[in-house]
Amino acid sequence: MESVKIGSVGLGRLGYEHAKNLAASIPGCVLHAICNVDTSRLRAVAEELGVPHTYTDFAAMCADPELDGIVIVSPSFLHVEQIKIAMEHGKHVFCEKPLGTNVAQCKEAEKVVEAHPELVFQLGFMRRFDPSYAEAKRRVDAGEIGKVVLVRSCTQDPRSTIESTLKFLPHSGGQFLDMCVHDLDLIRWFTGSNIRNVWAIGGVFEFDLCRELHDTDNAAAMVQCENGAMGFLFANRTHAAGCNVETEIVGTHGTLRIAPVGARNLLQVVDEHGARQEYYPDFMSRWHTAFLAEMQAFTDHIRTGTHPADLTVYDGTAVSEAAYRCKESFETGKMLPIR
Numbered sequence: 001m002e003s004v005k006i007g008s009v010g011l012g013r014l015g016y017e018h019a020k021n022l023a024a025s026i027p028g029c030v031l032h033a034i035c036n037v038d039t040s041r042l043r044a045v046a047e048e049l050g051v052p053h054t055y056t057d058f059a060a061m062c063a064d065p066e067l068d069g070i071v072i073v074s075p076s077f078l079h080v081e082q083i084k085i086a087m088e089h090g091k092h093v094f095c096e097k098p099l100g101t102n103v104a105q106c107k108e109a110e111k112v113v114e115a116h117p118e119l120v121f122q123l124g125f126m127r128r129f130d131p132s133y134a135e136a137k138r139r140v141d142a143g144e145i146g147k148v149v150l151v152r153s154c155t156q157d158p159r160s161t162i163e164s165t166l167k168f169l170p171h172s173g174g175q176f177l178d179m180c181v182h183d184l185d186l187i188r189w190f191t192g193s194n195i196r197n198v199w200a201i202g203g204v205f206e207f208d209l210c211r212e213l214h215d216t217d218n219a220a221a222m223v224q225c226e227n228g229a230m231g232f233l234f235a236n237r238t239h240a241a242g243c244n245v246e247t248e249i250v251g252t253h254g255t256l257r258i259a260p261v262g263a264r265n266l267l268q269v270v271d272e273h274g275a276r277q278e279y280y281p282d283f284m285s286r287w288h289t290a291f292l293a294e295m296q297a298f299t300d301h302i303r304t305g306t307h308p309a310d311l312t313v314y315d316g317t318a319v320s321e322a323a324y325r326c327k328e329s330f331e332t333g334k335m336l337p338i339r
């Protein structure tokens with residue numbers, strides 16, 4: 001296969017970012033088609049990125065015989081339905097997180113992926129492709145910090161992007177499923193263990209919309225893994241300085257910390273307010289390298305007929321299930337086992 005032809009669905013906050021990357025920055029990949037329900041957005045992006053084929057109907061795009069793979073960046077509740085349509089049309093699939101918005105959907109996705117072992121399926125847990133997280137994983141796997149005892153992970157979106165975040169909230173699946181899935185994925189990845197129990201707390205500290213949606217705007221959880229390792233996570237949507245994601249992995253013989261200050265570079269700015277480091281302004285810039293690397297991996301898998309070794313549909317189900325249990329734990333105030 002000379003170059004991999006991709007069709008991408010969803011041109012919102014992240015869909016546009018993925019489309020730009022696929023159109024110009026992934027060697028061996030051609031962005032052949034895009035799909036979106038909003039026709040003016042569809043036309044504008046096709047023109048800007050030089051994409052030859054446009055669709056408002058997802059199944060019609062999947063029926064294009066020239067396409068090798070589909071990238072799904074649509075609202076989360078559509079993911080499983082679209083995975084099914086794409087795979088039944090013989091297309092490889094990259095799907096953004098979360099896998100589904102309930103466990104039944106995730107189980108359905110498992111069946112579809114199992115029915116198509118010849119097709120690549122990759123999930124959008126892009127932190128695993130970030131150079132610092134990948135290096136931490138390499139060191140953990142090499143035994144450099146001994147046995148992993150605790151993973152502490154925090155995800156804070158910037159206040160400066162709150163308007164687009166609030167628009168996204170009604171179809172986000174809620175804070176545990178939308179944001180905390182990344183931290184739950186990291187806890188499973190670094191501990192090498194499934195999650196056994198969760199206890200989640202949180203509240204609405206600022207945005208009434210979150211209350212209307214039975215959601216939180218600040219959420220925290222403590223988890224216990226099957227192998228006894230522990231996890232703490234925290235998420236909020238209004239970090240003052242920019243996009244802040246911190247992870248600490250504590251082992252019996254050492255500790256690894258990623259971005260204890262979410263600084264975008266080593267520059268120190270000194271002015272009348274004092275000395276400071278600037279944060280990444282949004283999640284797109286924080287994870288730019290990781291978004292590129294995960295898309296490169298997806299198209300390489302298609303070209304070489306290989307599959308992601310440790311990022312499967314079952315990881316998607318396990319993480320989503322833990323996230324749903326966090327939501328139920330928050331609602332009931334109880335520590336809950338994973339079923």
Ligand SMILES: NC(=O)c1ccc[n+]([C@@H]2O[C@H](COP(=O)([O-])OP(=O)(O)OC[C@H]3O[C@@H](n4cnc5c(N)ncnc54)[C@H](O)[C@@H]3O)[C@@H](O)[C@H]2O)c1
Pocket residue numbers: 009010011012013014015016035036037038056058073074075076078096097098124125126168178283
């Ligand atoms: N990996 C990450 O860190 C990360 C970050 C942001 C978003 N996401 C995920 O990406 C997905 C999209 O998020 P977003 O922030 O870009 O959302 P968004 O609301 O900004 O964009 C959604 C897009 O899908 C389009 N759309 C809606 N229904 C459609 C349909 N039936 N057919 C075709 N297009 C349709 C909308 O017009 C819009 O362009 C979500 O699942 C979200 O969880 C992941």
